[in-house]
Amino acid sequence: MTQHMFDEGLGRREANYVPLTPIDFLVRAAQVYGERLAIVHGDTRRNWRETYERARRLASALHEAGIGRGDTVAALLPNIPPMVEAHFGVPMAGAVLNTLNTRLDVPTLLFMLRHGEAKALIVDTEYGEFAHRAALEFPELRVISVADAQPADAAQFLRATDYEQFLQSGDPSYEWTPPADEWDAIALNYTSGTTGDPKGVVYHHRGAYLNALSNILEWDMPKHAVYLWTLPMFHCNGWCFPWTVAARAGVNVCLRKFDAKTVFELIRREHITHYCGAPIVQSSLANAPAEWREGITHRVSTMVAGAAPPPAVIAKMKQIGFDLTHVYGLTETYGPAAVCAKQQEWDALDEQISADLTARQGVRYHLQAAVAVLDADTLAPVPDDGETIGEIMFRGNICMKGYLKNERATEAAFKGGWFHTGDLGVRTADGYIRIRDRSKDIIISGGENISSIEVEDTLYRHPAVSVAAVVAMADPKWGEVPCAFIELKEGAQATEEEIIAHCRLFLAGFKLPKAVRFGELPKTSTGKIQKFELRARIKAEGKG
Template sequence: MNAINPYEYGMPREAANFQALSPLSFLERAASIYPQRVALINGRQRQTWGETYARSVRLASALAKRGIGLGDTVAVIAPNGIAMFEAHFGVPMCGAVINAINTRLDAEAIGFILQHGEAKVLMVDKEFAEVAQRATSHMPNRPLIIGIDDVEYDEGQLIGELDYEAFLAEGDADYAWQLPADEWQAIALNYTSGTTGNPKGVVYHHRGAHLNALSNAMCWDMTRFPVYLWTLPMFHCNGWCFPWALAAYVGTNVCLRHVRAEAIFPALAEHAVDHFCGAPIVMNMLANASPELKALKTRPVKVMTAGAPPPAAVIEAMESQGFQVTHVYGLTETYGPSVVCEWQDEWDSEAPEQRARYKSRQGVRAPLLDELMVADPQTLQPVPRDGETIGEIFMRGNVVMKGYLKNPTATAEAFAGGWFHSGDLAVWHADGYVEIKDRSKDIIISGGENISSIEIEDVLYRHPYILEAAVVAMHSERWGETPCAFVTLKPGTESTEESVIKFCQHHMARFKVPGKVVFCELPKTSTGKVQKFVLREQAKALA
């Protein structure tokens, strides 16, 4: 007879000692303790945490009255603003799943997302009315459309059966919302970019959203009452989980409809902003802003950046202007950031350029990611920590997605061997820090040698006249493949292919030097990432 484990005897898991983890609890706490603190600033509008909670409860109630509940999808097409923020709480409060849709997608892509996610409700800001109408015009099961009328925006067209404020009025202030019965319950649906076919629907659970919100704040040493500027779209990995993190830390959300240097610098000054997130393209835009705009910033600001690996030159330029950059890395499948370039004190004495190079590495696992490794994608054997051997990045833990919606085959492939397969190729340094060398499809093989396009791009960004750069493989009769560089010059500057190639020859091994340089505007995805598949087609035509 098996002995009874005394640590399990007479101690059942029940409501008194166990609650499902969910970021919804952050909003309730913020509103109950700090109801008068400002939660949202949207132009001239100000809204407290008490008001935000009350309105989110009404949204949940109104959805429930319309029959929306567990397992239903509520889609939102809106900029960073009050309605989008409230939807991150009100939608899951009634048990439904929020699907924040990329506002820059075309009607065909949006139509696919709405049908694949089976959206029962679509909330749409008037700026995106036209594309929403086209996206829903041929849907066999058209969702209930609710128009969002942002008083700070005068253009566009309000569509839908009713507007957002009228919909909130249908809800009850005393609606008895509840935390999920199971923290494995879905909270959000996010679609990947789908550059090689239809996007995949990535499903987040309440537990992961709760933990990654806290993990991000821990990475940043965030304290109570931060003032956060929304340059990162809330549709992108649910704003990397920061709507929920800002509720946990009772912060002030300063909303920006459009991300431009002319709006960012005045907002930093007016609202005493101390934190914001943005892709490297946003940092590059700020680093190259006019001196007049830069002069508006008078206090240190913490910046968290992710997306394409940030060039060291861009990080150095930002830090020279008083921005403290934290580089994080992740994927839609890992709730956004799950790896962070943790700073080490001994790096303080290094020259600015070397400090920036350290910061450009992806780093180590974030506080609430359980495991991270660089390994052979076939055997899952970790590669040597020599900074040279290339392998694939693998993660596992609570901040990895639940899976892909309606796609068990893709889910099984992504989790093969008990690890999430990122598809990103990297080296592992002796200190345990990971450094991406490329996506598996972007590595350049020239004369049998692997060449990292990211490494070449990093050199190009150090050129005094180059604003943006991207490198892809181009066919070569002699070498099989050779690097082809696409660059955008800074306004008011001129350069030639020959001079750019000579610059590269002075800063890298000869076999890595681009065989071709093309001057152009770089094609980008809706989140600011360079569309390398487009550039590969252009390089193919050039070859």
């Protein structure tokens, strides 16, 4: 490459180039707003100075335990203060944070520990069975127990160190080192894979930093916003909001378990200004008794992602004074990387039309380079006609590094210079994207991805099942739930209850079929099951 005058003597230096990292948001919050409230959890209230000190203690203790750059630290925690601290303390030690889904079964969680080569596990005492199995399976694993709601069962936490004791062994003035390269990994998140084992999605410091800032821009999120943790922090690192809240020196109001009445109490008492949630969370709040909302007079901003909530729910949220923003993304894009950016003229439209516009997946996040609907084969853009279907694809800094130990899947996902989501959609005349179907047959239930193939594989393990297929069925509470279609082996018998009980032996509760239909399945001449016919059957029942 030929140098020109704007290159000569104008290279990167320590004075003018520093790798981006969201850890710096915590540093600034502690320096500038150290005495302001940072964390609320029951009777616990900590400021930003204390939060920074605790994160440094965690980093120091991990370092003394021999954990450093490129090592994985797993965390199985509800939305409690140690989970916030882990988002800073773990990368301060140079390590990679792997937040685990608390709703998954033990074998799946053990696979993730093994695949991610976790050196330490920070685990809430509620999950003692998993902690015990993990300690047996991985003798070298450092187990750190968090006694938030209940003390540790000594029989299940034999070799564990109490989290608070672990922190006390660390240095509150620990001189941590920022990443030498913003491309360094900061987090590992596992997908609900459509085939085989879950894939490990790797985030870098740069992407986490930029998505955290984009969250602020999409919401016009003010300084010192009060954020309620209704969204699990294990899900795409809480859509990067642990880092977002620090960037605004806001308040993390922790919530161990979602409960609509408790949410309204916290909104009223703590003056919550922002929260995120899956459609089921929004529906629960929209349909809650009016008296639960009494005394809430301030504006509350909320984000929803996943399958769009019904327009009726969007309209109801507006009626109760909650300003809803619809976002879209995947684990591979750090959570949301597209937003249904509202236009002022929508306010003058019919309520149903306005809600329908708000339910679209939208346009790119501020700091994402592009989102498009392209022909999957040619990568040519589809027309902006709202009818021509293509694959939704992303490009930009808010895309993962790739899949851990899976170069083939990484190359396929980034083929042609775009991240292929596998979601099928259209582009409307105003340039907004709307999902039409999911090419991978993923079912989104309560904000959680369910692989139809994983459920089908479980059904095939039942001795009476000959052929099985699983498709999404509409559900007023969860948005979508799995519906199983089964052909029984000749002479075999089974009931719906028996099939669901069988699945319960192998699958997490939210993945269980909620309905089972028996009979011959429609197939092509080559024996391939025609799932579109099954969806049509459900639709004919009024449940599509």
